[in-house]
Amino acid sequence: MAREKIHVGMEIGTTKVCAVVAECRRDGEMRILGVGESPSRGVRKGEIVDFKNATQCVHDALADAEDRSDYEIKSVWLAISGSHIKSLNNRSSITLPEETTITAKEIESVEFKAKEAGIPKEDVIIHSVIQRYYVDGQEGVIDPQNMMGSKLEADFHIIHGVTNRIQNAIRCVREFDIDVEDIVVNSVASAQVVLGEQQKQAGAVLIDIGGGVTDYIVYRSGAVCHSGVIAIGGDHITNDLCIGLRIPITRAEKLKIEEGSAITSNIPAGDKITLKNDTGFSGKDIDRQMLNMIIQARLEELFTIIHKRIQEVVPERLLGAGILLTGGCSLLRGIREVAESVFPGTPVYLAHAQSVSGPMSAFENPQLSTCIGAAKYAQAVHAEMPEESILDRLKGFLSGRI
Amino acid sequence: MITYPRWLDRDTGKEPVLRLLGIGNAGVNIADRIAVRASLPLETVALNSDQQSLNASVASQKTALGPMTTHGLGASGDPEMGLEAARESMSEMRQSVQGADVVFLCAGLGGGTGSTATPQLAELARANGSLVIAVVTSPFQFEGRRRSQQAKDAMASIARHADAVVHFENDRMAEIVAPRTEAEETFAACDDILFRSVASLTRLISCPGPMAVAVPDLLGVLRGEGGAFLFGSGEADGGNRAHEALEQALRSPLLERGKLLHEARKVLVHLSGPRSLAFAEVAAIMQEISRSTSPTALLHLGVSVARDESAPLIVTLIGHCGTASHGEKAASIPAAEPVRSSPPTLVAEESVPPTPSASTVSEQAPSKVIPLKVKQENLPLDPIDRGRFEKVEPTIVEGEDLDVPTFLRRKLKR
Numbered sequence: 080m081a082r083e084k085i086h087v088g089m090e091i092g093t094t095k096v097c098a099v100v101a102e103c104r105r106d107g108e109m110r111i112l113g114v115g116e117s118p119s120r121g122v123r124k125g126e127i128v129d130f131k132n133a134t135q136c137v138h139d140a141l142a143d144a145e146d147r148s149d150y151e152i153k154s155v156w157l158a159i160s161g162s163h164i165k166s167l168n169n170r171s172s173i174t175l176p177e178e179t180t181i182t183a184k185e186i187e188s189v190e191f192k193a194k195e196a197g198i199p200k201e202d203v204i205i206h207s208v209i210q211r212y213y214v215d216g217q218e219g220v221i222d223p224q225n226m227m228g229s230k231l232e233a234d235f236h237i238i239h240g241v242t243n244r245i246q247n248a249i250r251c252v253r254e255f256d257i258d259v260e261d262i263v264v265n266s267v268a269s270a271q272v273v274l275g276e277q278q279k280q281a282g283a284v285l286i287d288i289g290g291g292v293t294d295y296i297v298y299r300s301g302a303v304c305h306s307g308v309i310a311i312g313g314d315h316i317t318n319d320l321c322i323g324l325r326i327p328i329t330r331a332e333k334l335k336i337e338e339g340s341a342i343t344s345n346i347p348a349g350d351k352i353t354l355k356n357d358t359g360f361s362g363k364d365i366d367r368q369m370l371n372m373i374i375q376a377r378l379e380e381l382f383t384i385i386h387k388r389i390q391e392v393v394p395e396r397l398l399g400a401g402i403l404l405t406g407g408c409s410l411l412r413g414i415r416e417v418a419e420s421v422f423p424g425t426p427v428y429l430a431h432a433q434s435v436s437g438p439m440s441a442f443e444n445p446q447l448s449t450c451i452g453a454a455k456y457a458q459a460v461h462a463e464m465p466e467e468s469i470l471d472r473l474k475g476f477l478s479g480r481i
Numbered sequence: 482m483i484t485y486p487r488w489l490d491r492d493t494g495k496e497p498v499l500r501l502l503g504i505g506n507a508g509v510n511i512a513d514r515i516a517v518r519a520s521l522p523l524e525t526v527a528l529n530s531d532q533q534s535l536n537a538s539v540a541s542q543k544t545a546l547g548p549m550t551t552h553g554l555g556a557s558g559d560p561e562m563g564l565e566a567a568r569e570s571m572s573e574m575r576q577s578v579q580g581a582d583v584v585f586l587c588a589g590l591g592g593g594t595g596s597t598a599t600p601q602l603a604e605l606a607r608a609n610g611s612l613v614i615a616v617v618t619s620p621f622q623f624e625g626r627r628r629s630q631q632a633k634d635a636m637a638s639i640a641r642h643a644d645a646v647v648h649f650e651n652d653r654m655a656e657i658v659a660p661r662t663e664a665e666e667t668f669a670a671c672d673d674i675l676f677r678s679v680a681s682l683t684r685l686i687s688c689p690g691p692m693a694v695a696v697p698d699l700l701g702v703l704r705g706e707g708g709a710f711l712f713g714s715g716e717a718d719g720g721n722r723a724h725e726a727l728e729q730a731l732r733s734p735l736l737e738r739g740k741l742l743h744e745a746r747k748v749l750v751h752l753s754g755p756r757s758l759a760f761a762e763v764a765a766i767m768q769e770i771s772r773s774t775s776p777t778a779l780l781h782l783g784v785s786v787a788r789d790e791s792a793p794l795i796v797t798l799i800g801h802c803g804t805a806s807h808g809e810k811a812a813s814i815p816a817a818e819p820v821r822s823s824p825p826t827l828v829a830e831e832s833v834p835p836t837p838s839a840s841t842v843s844e845q846a847p848s849k850v851i852p853l854k855v856k857q858e859n860l861p862l863d864p865i866d867r868g869r870f871e872k873v874e875p876t877i878v879e880g881e882d883l884d885v886p887t888f889l890r891r892k893l894k895r
């Protein structure tokens with residue numbers, strides 16, 4: 080059977096490593112053929128801290144994905160995260176000799192110029208996303224190609240990260256002679272499948288809360304206007320519970336998922352949860368009020384940080400499509416209510432990958448948004464980029480040139 | 482022979498270890514406040530006879546005092562019991578000051594634990610050759626005469642051993658902090674002043690800078706008896722940071738609207754900021770300050786640079802305003818042990834009186850004091866039990882260590 084182009088998205092997450100094999104049709108449709116997963120070891124806050132263990136997990140996830148999709152993986156699109164990933168908005172401008180018709184060449188050079196933004200020398204630009212063009216000062220130009228003008232300006236959203244730290248993740252995959260076609264930051268990946276064009280136009284915030292990091296991205300009038308990473312995730316909640324309730328970490332994780340909630344109101348005073356100990360006898364009593372208070376405090380703080388950062392770039396009223404929560408932590412009971420209290424008046428939704436077909440268990444799982452998004456990103460890039468430039472870019476990455 | 486404390490030795494190039502000991506309930510509170518601000522290069526140790534207070538603490542080390550004596554229930558304001566507890570835990574206390582170059586001792590005096598263990602710790606730390614700075618409060622008047630007497634006794638014995646005692650009166654702080662009605666808020670405001678003063682002193686001692694502050698200069702302004710201790714700090718960033726930070730510092734409650742600054746005889750001005758801190762900003766601040774101080778006041782200036790480019794500009798004013806006679810007396814009070822006269826920190830071997838050899842004289846001369854030169858990079862910094870985040874880069878947002886559970890940090894902020 081002749082297959083359409085197949086792309087593999089991969090995330091080396093703090094909690095799980097996963098690979099999604101997806102069949103991408105030329106009309107933009109995407110179907111998931113199989114998902115491979117392995118619990119993570121050696122990953123903290125979205126970055127590899129123990130190369131050997133992490134590599135083993137990457138291997139297991141890839142092997143699992145090959146089994147389930149019956150496809151031999153040769154290359155992947157890798158999602159990247161970590162606190163080193165930062166962003167900025169930069170405007171660049173070029174003066175054209177006399178009245179010139181703007182071509183791809185001019186557009187390329189205005190982008191090139193935007194990339195000269197002052198980023199630290201140990202950093203590399205991962206994405207430069209066009210926000211808008213201006214021709215001779217005229218705003219709102221969507222595609223300046225073929226327009227006449229003497230000055231071309233452009234606003235770019237630039238996402239950059241520390242080269243070494245990015246290479247760590249790439250190396251992990253290349254251990255098995257599997258190519259990394261390109262990288263994509265978590266938030267950009269998730270946005271590919273969680274947000275539709277209408278939502279981007281209306282203005283939206285996508286927050287992916289995983290085990291070790293929270294990735295967020297903000298769209299305003301269809302363009303990315305802000306993005307970032309905060310090294311806080313579900314692990315923090317688990318660790319808080321471990322310290323606050325004096326229980327081992329594995330119990331704290333279980334308690335969080337089975338009983339935890341971020342809603343502190345309407346809990347009867349003295350409501351207790353009795354933990355079973357290993358022998359099955361009843362053990363320690365946990366105060367429900369305390370449990371929920373610890374979770375609520377952490378989530379409220381996280382949303383408050385994001386709120387503060389977003390406020391500086393977009394007024395709330397321009398977030399018509401509201402806030403979308405995805406990632407494993409979005410499954411926590413009461414998380415929507417906490418987000419609503421921090422972003423008053425902005426609707427909050429729980430979200431997962433949309434407009435993909437395949438096993439429902441895959442795309443309805445918010446933990447897989449990033450990974451599915453990485454495959455979708457591959458499809459989008461392939462649709463608009465000539466083949467070689469991608470390869471060139473990657474070679475640059477590996478040799479440390481870029 | 483005069484020996485320098487290790488941390489003054491420029492040849493070793495080693496960074497000094499700064500440690501803060503919080504003693505008793507009030508002291509542990511301060512230590513916790515420090516511990517959650519990971520941007521400070523301070524190790525924190527909580528010492529208390531009250532197990533509950535230790536349990537709730539986020540300090541990186543915790544030491545129970547007199548568990549047999551007090552059964553972990555505190556000394557209930559009884560100094561006898563406090564002394565007994567300290568005696569029981571002498572070896573733990575000795576350990577808690579081991580290996581530190583600078584020791585801050587924080588306690589609320591007047592209770593049973595802080596009042597008795599603090600002098601002992603000061604003595605132990607001095608015996609190791611550490612620079613010892615005590616930051617203490619005296620009780621509110623309404624707490625009764627007995628507590629007030631206990632605090633006075635403790636003060637006298639701390640002053641005998643510490644290099645400097647920074648003393649805050651709870652009454653005065655509460656008075657100035659604004660006559661808020663809620664007691665809890667008042668306590669929190671006092672704690673915050675204590676926290677800020679320790680933070681400023683830490684930055685002052687540990688940050689590298691084009692103009693480091695010499696230890697004797699620092700001690701010179703810290704020591705003083707009788708007059709009121711003067712402290713103000715402010716921070717700001719942005720285009721107008723110099724003006725805003727200074728404004729804020731001058732408005733600090735302990736300056737009593739700048740009134741005390743006029744009376745001060747010695748004032749230390751410390752500026753800490755990012756590399757972009759301009760000479761013109763420093764000059765503007767100094768000019769403004771000299772306008773608020775008496776013409777005869779002696780101003781010391783220190784400037785240090787933070788590694789972080791986005792660090793705010795922090796202006797700290799430290800001084801003491803006493804009358805001239807108070808000032809003289811000040812020098813003599815900690816000099817109960819004769820060797821401790823001018824620049825006392827440089828003396829490690831207490832029992833050996835200085836021999837008037839040429840080298841000693843010159844080494845003793847304050848002008849030859851070696852400024853503290855420390856790199857701010859790779860500070861030995863691991864304030865709390867980080868659990869799962871032990872080996873990873875801490876998540877720091879706006880100077881706060883977010884790996885510390887939110888609910889614990891909130892409890893401290895109240």
Ligand SMILES: Nc1nc2c(ncn2[C@@H]2O[C@H](COP(=O)(O)OP(=O)(O)OP(=O)(O)O)[C@@H](O)[C@H]2O)c(=O)[nH]1
Pocket residue numbers: 504505506507508510529530531555556557558559588589590591592593594595596618619620621624628651668669671672
């Ligand atoms: N600023 C401030 N002062 C406090 C606080 N708690 C107590 N104090 C003051 O410190 C004095 C000593 O109190 P504690 O620290 O509780 O006493 P302790 O050293 O633990 O001694 P015992 O409780 O007797 O074992 C009190 O008399 C108060 O004046 C606090 O939270 N903040």
Ligand SMILES: Nc1ncnc2c1ncn2[C@@H]1O[C@H](COP(=O)(O)OP(=O)(O)OP(=O)(O)O)[C@@H](O)[C@H]1O
Pocket residue numbers: 090091092093094095096124125126160288289290291292293312313314332335336406407408409410411412445446447
């Ligand atoms: N039902 C649930 N309720 C609450 N939390 C959950 C639930 N299921 C998963 N989680 C939490 O979600 C987190 C994992 O999410 P996810 O799989 O998106 O992370 P990851 O991609 O591995 O990590 P990261 O992107 O941060 O590197 C864990 O902290 C886990 O405890």
Ligand SMILES: [Mg+2]
Pocket residue numbers: 090092093265289290406449
């Ligand atoms: Mg993830």
Ligand SMILES: [Mg+2]
Pocket residue numbers: 505506531555556557592594
């Ligand atoms: Mg006590």
